[in-house]
Amino acid sequence: MDPESSRLLPALCAVLADPRLPEPDDTCLEKLLDWFRSLAAAGPSLRLLQEHPCLVELLRRSAEGPEPSRPVFAFSLRLAGVLSAQESCFHLLQAKLLPLLFGEQGAPGREAWMAPTVRSAWIQGLHSLAQHPGALGFLADLGAVDRLLTLQGDPSLFVVTAAGQLLVHVLGLALHNCGPPCGPPLDPQWPLLASSLLAQLEEALQPASTPQLLQALGVLTNAFTSCPAPWAPALWGRLRPAMTCLLEGQPLQAPHALGDLLLAVARSPEVVVDLGPWEMLALVLGRLEPSQGGQLALGVLQLPECPQALRAQAFGVLLQPLTCVLSTSTDAPGLQELPPSAVGGSASLDLLLASRSACVGLLCCALARLALLPPLPWRPSPWPQAFLLGAVVAVLRSCNGHVPISAAGGRLCAALVGCERVQRAALDLLGALAQDAGPPELVLEVCGVLLEHVDSPDSSPTVLKKAFQASLTWLPHADKKPHPCGLQVPAQLFLPELLQVLRKRLCSPSWEVRDSGLEFLTQAASLWAGQADFRQMLQASEVPPLARQLLRDPESYVRASAVIAVGQLSSGGLWAHPGDQQGSPLEGLLDMLDTDPDAFPRRAILQVLTAWLRDTHGPLAAHPEPLLARAFQAAGRDPDWEVRARGLELAREFLVQTLGRIGVPCPYVPTPLLDTPPADTQALHPACRTRLFEFVFPALFDYDRPVARAACELLLLLRAQTTTCATPPQAGDTPDPATVEAALHCWRTGEAGRPLGELVPQAVLAVLQALDLDDLRGTLADGSDHAEKSPLSLLQDMLAAAGAQGHNQVDCY
Structure with missing residues (x-):
């Protein structure tokens, strides 16, 4: 704990213990408990209490003093559990405070017990406390098992759930602490606390005890999930007679909960095979209607060790x-x-x-x-x-x-x-x-019914999208078993009609339908770009020109999908058309990056450019630098932070490829083309010509942290792969690095409008050495509100809220 927080903690504990003050905010109490939980996990809780006796005083006043506020009392119960999770601290508090907080004269005997939050906090405190053998004796003396079983009928679902989880935890802790079972495998000597708990659960399994039956089955289901492996067969052997009696009842009670318990038993590999629950599962399935037994049947079929007869029944x-x-x-x-x-x-x-x-x-x-x-x-x-x-x-x-x-x-x-x-x-x-696939005639029927749903004007956009997706899963059978002439017969028959329907769907008045059509076109082009038959069918359908027209669609989502589709068609070599006089769509996409009013298409454009850059035969392969310079310039001034972040992804990809192309070692490039790398400055010339650093350096101080982090990581990558030039630049050849650093300082302090000017490699390397990128990365790793989220800030806020009443009624915000 830092010194300032340590100084403020006694005052805060006094505020919490004073019932005359207004109730503190629940969210602040939850954050405060999280802080104490992290402190207890980082070091001995006993030392925390010795250095801060105000915490013990807060617990004492909650246990012995006047009725505290319910939120503070619930907080004290949970805090006591968190601190007592370590055995040394547990022994310190057990003497007086823990019985007064958790015993019959404590929370259960107070008026605050009527609040579900207090009952839930009592359970959560005991759950946190029950982490060591000493806690089991305390729970037994407390009579906690009886009360937890009573709370299984609580009107609050949160209390019921927490009570069931604690019962399961107590049973598992008792069995774990006693080691492997002693005595006969199916009738061992049970620990006292576990035996008492199981006896009461067995009593609740009687067919006449309907209200308690569901809760008992739920606890036992979770118990089998977390039961120590050596005890699982013994636990099943003990419960089996009660389960048999329950199954003989007329009518069958709680069949779903009963099925869940039997499935939990079947998932336990330690249960003896001869005593497995298979016969009982078959009996339950046989007594359920199909409308009731579907979930249980699915659970049975998901069991890898299920017998064949039961699998067939399910x-x-x-x-x-x-x-x-x-x-x-x-x-x-x-x-x-x-x-x-x-x-x-x-x-x-x-x-x-x-x-x-x-x-x-x-x-x-x-x-x-x-x-x-x-x-x-x-x-x-x-x-x-x-x-x-x-x-x-x-x-x-x-x-x-x-x-x-x-x-x-x-x-x-x-x-x-x-x-x-x-x-x-x-x-x-x-x-x-x-x-x-199935029989050929059925495959044709499947294709036919899919075509009906794609073509039907009554198909909703959601159904249409699923029909397109199903078509994509059925048509690629040609890829699994390639036909010597290209696509197999079903695809040859189905695809032309499907593409004609797609052409109609791309002209639909519904933007969702146009968007689904473009998504299907993108996926189909990705799957079958190498199939000559598909290329011919696609060009004959005249779908690519329609996709290009949708780059001007009034709906931004459709324009973004059209960008992705056009990018896939171009990278797959599917764009060329005998009558197409428009050429490559690259120029049009760069114009959209400058002019489109919505961010979705602009993000998609940079995604496509990054994909094209990775493709050595794509549209950017020939002369990438002038086009990338336009892209970096547009991304740098874009108001959308995701566009700027995707622009940095594009810059990173270009930089990685440039470093790898000239031989500078790079982890993202498998094998450099040259054995001996040239001077580091040569590696940066292509990046400087694209004005990449005029985009990256300002992004380093972007107000949106994801953008700044991406820029910082890119520059750290560059710094790791380059070194300072051995020969300093001649006077007049390069800008003064101090001038560049001054410009960067202006960006730090908010004067981002100042131009950086053209950079040369020597200046870039000098700036990389001057900047403390490691420290900046650590700063950017913290959230923008890390100071406000600190424990010190929390303590200050809670004290200010308590002291503001009656003194300063003016909201400073």
């Missing part, structure tokens, strides 16, 4: 809604691949079609859960790819208004037509299924 639960969907059509593919539990019959179909909300909710949940399975290495086998594709296609066609022949199909279509929620979930699953 998979069938997830598939039932899609089975009902396909049962409404006459040609349901792949039904023979499904597990028996997937066929629900007419009852399941009636449940699905009971109402529009039931149908939409059940299908959305099933589709979203199934979309999580394809990436799993232990996904169900055999995987019914044909069935899933057919079902998703049927769902999407129903959403588009394609009515099946059957009466049930008509009811399904009426429930789903135009439903955006189901369309989004189905398109997500369709994208996840793309890693396994």
Whole structure:
């Protein structure tokens, strides 16, 4: 603790202990507690109390004095817990203060206990305190377990959650401190505190104790998550009889919480395989309706060690809604691949079609859960790819208004037509299924339904975007298995139509639709720039000229996406068109960088320029210096800090490439082209010609810290890769470095309008040596409000707030 804060702390403790003063701000108390927590973590808490007895006095007055304010009392409880987390400090406070704060005559016996914040602080203080063996005896003497179990029924959710977390922590600490279990593996000698806690939880697991059942199951679920490994089998063996009794109850109570506990047990690798919860999980799944068992089924399928029979049962639960969907059509593919539990019959179909909300909710949940399975290495086998594709296609066609022949199909279509929620979930699953293509005829059906959604005027912008994304996942099969002639047949059939639809979408009156179309164009150009077929299709569609026209779109988001799209087309060599007389878009982008009124397009332009600079065959490869000089000049005067920061990224990339090109060692360049680097000044000539340093040096003192930090890191990189010239410059050849340093000093003090003038390499190197960049980097690493956030500032603010009442009612702000 710094001396000034140490001097002010007694006065602040006196203010907090005085109940006559107004209650302090909760935020200030929270910051104060964070400070004490950091002090306790940095050194012995006992020394902190010995050097600052005012803290002990504050706790004593909270425990013995008149009823303090509730925020201060809650703060004292939490502070006592933080300080007592170290055993030496715990023994000092245990004699008198801790029982008076946490015992029955303490917080639970006071009027302040009626406040949830005080009850929560009592729990949090005990949680912080319970970090060593001595704390367990204190908790046992305190009767804390009984009260924590009572608080599981508290009306405050925060109190219930904190109480459950502390119970789990106490159980884990008790088991950890006693070492490995002694006695039979499934019936060891339990520590007294752990045995008492488990006995009460077992009592709450009786079917008749409905109010306590959910809380007990929640505590036990978390207990298995954090239980010491040697004790997990013993804990499961002890709970198994109570769980069996609970499962025999009619009806099954708390099935979701029960399933969560069984999943937590199954995730514990130490549980004996023969005593695993697989049979119980199968029993719970069998007694739940598909609308209730979906989340549990997903949890079962995410278990790598799950038996095959249980995996098939859980998979069938997830598939039932899609089975009902396909049962409404006459040609349901792949039904023979499904597990028996997937066929629900007419009852399941009636449940699905009971109402529009039931149908939409059940299908959305099933589709979203199934979309999580394809990436799993232990996904169900055999995987019914044909069935899933057919079902998703049927769902999407129903959403588009394609009515099946059957009466049930008509009811399904009426429930789903135009439903955006189901369309989004189905398109997500369709994208996840793309890693396994499936039969060719189904792939064509998938492409067809995707084209319908991209082309449909009823598709919302969100659905359109997901349909574009799904198309991107299905078409690259040509890249996974290259065809000798280029794109494979599905892509050859689908892409021309898709590009024609894209052309129409780029002319949509909705800016979201135009923006999604440009994003798709950018991604497609990135994927297939090397495919000759795609290049021909793209040029035949006349999409690139449309993308270029959108550089003048009235919506700034669209202009930014158009910049990215045009940049990708140009870097991929897809820009050239036989009838295109406009040439490279580079000049137009540089004009936009000077004139566009919104920041989003300007940021995108610098992003594209940086990407082009990295591309050795890109539009900037031939003559980059004059164009970069314009970009640096525009970025330097841009009012948007992100534009200036991206300009510095461009400057860094150019500098890194320049250093690497002439042979100066650079960590960002794998192999220099020359074995022996020339003089360091030669490395800086290209950067000086682009006036890069006229942009970077002022940015070093930018009012926006991210910009200043980026400039500082760039100059530190340059300084690390260069040295001061061995031969000093001749008089008159270069500007005086002192003059340059004076100009930089003006920027520091706010006179940023003064021009730096043209710099030469010797002057740049001289300035690099003169500037204390390391100290500047440390200063910039602190937030702009680091002084206001300091503990000293906090103490001063809290004392000023307490002393301002009645003395100075004028707000100085």
